[in-house]
Amino acid sequence: xxxxxxxxxxxxxxxxxxxxxxxxxxxxxxxxxxxxxxxxxxxxxxxxxxxxxxxxxxxxxxxxxxxxxxxxxxxxxxxxxxxxxxxxxxxxxxxxxxxxxxxxxxxxxxxxxxxxxxxxxxxxxxxxxxxxxxxxxxxxxxxxxxxxxxxxxxxxxxxxxxxxxxxxxxxxxxxxxxxxxxxxxxxxxxxxxxxxxxxxxxxxxxxxxxxxxxxxxxxxxxxxxxxxxxxxxxxxxxxxxxxxxxxxxxxxxxxxxxxxxxxxxxxxxxx
Amino acid sequence: xxxxxxxxxxxxxxxxxxxxxxxxxxxxxxxxxxxxxxxxxxxxxxxxxxxxxxxxxxxxxxxxxxxxxxxxxxxxxxxxxxxxxxxxxxxxxxxxxxxxxxxxxxxxxxxxxxxxxxxxxxxxxxxxxxxxxxxxxxxxxxxxxxxxxxxxxxxxxxxxxxxxxxxxxxxxxxxxxxxxxxxxxxxxxxxxxxxxxxxxxxxxxxxxxxxxxxxxxxxxxxxxxxxxxxxxxxxxxxxxxxxxxxxxxxxxxxxxxxxxxxx
Numbered sequence: 001x002x003x004x005x006x007x008x009x010x011x012x013x014x015x016x017x018x019x020x021x022x023x024x025x026x027x028x029x030x031x032x033x034x035x036x037x038x039x040x041x042x043x044x045x046x047x048x049x050x051x052x053x054x055x056x057x058x059x060x061x062x063x064x065x066x067x068x069x070x071x072x073x074x075x076x077x078x079x080x081x082x083x084x085x086x087x088x089x090x091x092x093x094x095x096x097x098x099x100x101x102x103x104x105x106x107x108x109x110x111x112x113x114x115x116x117x118x119x120x121x122x123x124x125x126x127x128x129x130x131x132x133x134x135x136x137x138x139x140x141x142x143x144x145x146x147x148x149x150x151x152x153x154x155x156x157x158x159x160x161x162x163x164x165x166x167x168x169x170x171x172x173x174x175x176x177x178x179x180x181x182x183x184x185x186x187x188x189x190x191x192x193x194x195x196x197x198x199x200x201x202x203x204x205x206x207x208x209x210x211x212x213x214x215x216x217x218x219x220x221x222x223x224x225x226x227x228x229x230x231x232x233x234x235x236x237x238x239x240x241x242x243x244x245x246x247x248x249x250x251x252x253x254x255x256x257x258x259x260x261x262x263x264x265x266x267x268x269x270x271x
Numbered sequence: 272x273x274x275x276x277x278x279x280x281x282x283x284x285x286x287x288x289x290x291x292x293x294x295x296x297x298x299x300x301x302x303x304x305x306x307x308x309x310x311x312x313x314x315x316x317x318x319x320x321x322x323x324x325x326x327x328x329x330x331x332x333x334x335x336x337x338x339x340x341x342x343x344x345x346x347x348x349x350x351x352x353x354x355x356x357x358x359x360x361x362x363x364x365x366x367x368x369x370x371x372x373x374x375x376x377x378x379x380x381x382x383x384x385x386x387x388x389x390x391x392x393x394x395x396x397x398x399x400x401x402x403x404x405x406x407x408x409x410x411x412x413x414x415x416x417x418x419x420x421x422x423x424x425x426x427x428x429x430x431x432x433x434x435x436x437x438x439x440x441x442x443x444x445x446x447x448x449x450x451x452x453x454x455x456x457x458x459x460x461x462x463x464x465x466x467x468x469x470x471x472x473x474x475x476x477x478x479x480x481x482x483x484x485x486x487x488x489x490x491x492x493x494x495x496x497x498x499x500x501x502x503x504x505x506x507x508x509x510x511x512x513x514x515x516x517x518x519x520x521x522x523x524x525x526x527x528x529x530x531x532x533x534x
Contacts, residue, residue: 063437085439092437098430102452102530111448115440143530163438 014077015040016166016199017062017088022071024057025224031057033224034071039167039199046202046210049220050261055203058225059169062201063090075166089116091160091198093170097152099144105131105155106140109162116163130158133192134185150181157185161198168200174209183241186213191238207253211246212239219253221260228260315498322502329503339507342477342484345401346469349408353465354458356409357416364417365424381414386472390479399481407476412465419464423457459524466520470512 017039024032032054039045049055060066061073064085073081080087099108109127118126131137134154136147144152153173160168174182190213204210210217211233219229231253235245303319310318329335360378364371389407397403427450435445477486485504492500 065433065436085436089439090437092434094430094434096430098434100431100448100452102455103448111440111444112438115438115444145531169437 016043016076017201018072018074018077019058019062020072020074022061022068022073024054024061024066024068030069030224032226034226035220036227037218039201042195042197042199044193044197044200044202044213044215046204046214046217047220048204048207048210048217049225050222051205053220053223054225055205055220056171059092059171059201059203062088062167063092063169064088089163089166091163091165091168093153093156093160093168093173095172095175097144097149097156099152099155099159101143101145104141104143105136105147108144108155109159112159112163116165118162118164126162126164127158130161131155133161133188134158135188148181150177150185153177154185157189165198168198170200170202172204173202174206175204182209187238187241189213193237207257208241208246208250211249211253212241217253219256219260229256317499317502322499322506325499326503326506329500330507335507338483338485338488339511342473342486343511345404345477345484346408346466346473349405349473350412350462350465350469352405352409353412353416353469354461356413357420357461360413360417361420361424364421378414378417381410382418384410386411386475387479390476393476394480397480401481403480404473404476404484407480408469408472411472412469415468416461416465419457419461420454423454426457427453455527459520459527463516463520463524466515467512470508474508 015038017037019035019037022032022035023030024035035058037045037058047055047058057066061068062084064083067082071081072079073084075084075087078087099105100111103111106127109130110123113123113126114120127140128137131140134157136151136154136158139147139151139155144155147155153176157170157173160170174185177185186209202210202213211231214233217231217233218227219231220226221228231249233249235243239246306316307319310316310321360374363374364378386407389410390403393403393406397406431449431453435449440449473484474486474489477484478490481487485508489501489504492498492504
């Protein structure tokens, strides 16, 4: 096994998503200066960067919630800027669960599948599969508010997978959970990852989390963001969270981050 | 070492319910006691024994139930119209800048107009008809419904709105699964408040406008100084209100909001 730190990679053949020189912002503020990013089919890509650098904004663009100011986005080699939302089916896992609290776990998944156009005949099977995969099958008929925070987030991940997505977008999904719960879910995500799973773009500011889960990690600069480094992790799965190779790699990345993210020691912020 | 024993949550809830039931019973008994004393001390209030003694005869009359059903029907129709008007006003106030301000002014004025003035106005417009009674109750209740529903629409979650966009919810699906459940608690509060309000106003409207219904029966009994009969109608009025509140509205509310977090 090798874990390599490489310069920005050339995209794979006909990647699922190609983001080319995209600039994202709001009136009077540029959140992302320039992003070049490719996501291959079935690839797990993490995006790390300091708080407020525009990581979540990038996910909003990839889900079709926002439009870029400049640049182009292609889906499977075809220009799709301005219509990403309709061309790319996304499953989204937010920082908070964003389940419908007045609908049961099963209904939450069914409603998402119905709106995603998944045939009704497949609902029961997909629901059972993904709830079991995330270890929440027994809560199928419960209301979300009767579950713990970790269980709700598992259901949210199951919903994202159940809609038969082209890509799963995850925006710091474990930041609101306690460390033990977060580690358990990370471990399950890693252990159950197969080569046929949908592409995943995972935003986090936890370097170890990104290294543990990803095939590739994209490091952004302080905002307005740009890509400063890409790291390919070719460790076999399932992985061990405290694997010494990951620990060494994390140390290298932290050293890089200390230079690139220009830590403001007065603010007490840590990578 | 100190040990603490905690009662199981179910036992605590049961005990709390028993205390609440006992307090409610004590409240009702205190009203009966006050009535008893006042009945003995005054000539205008019939005694408890007399009123309850003749109550079965009163309740056995088909006319009583016909009049009660008529008034109930007027309340239901008026509230339905009040909800339609209130919902429309709330949507306009939330979604439209100019027309929202215009409708907001109408709602504010309607809130301030006394029901008695509305009843007199309805008498001129609709003469002695059911429409006049329904008009008074609907116009009295709709502004309060509109204000509550507007608050519900203003509190819609932006986070869930993002979720519905990402998961490509259609308009009908978003309204059914996301918007309506968020507005429902406000609608139920409006229903509970305005149901009681509507009953009080309908009696007044019937007294002014029409020769039927419980309000008119109140007025007839009072004009003939049949004080026992006034008390019978009053007891029936209170019973209908409380039975509907506790056997229909509150259970429906609990069922609709059963998803809320358990303590």
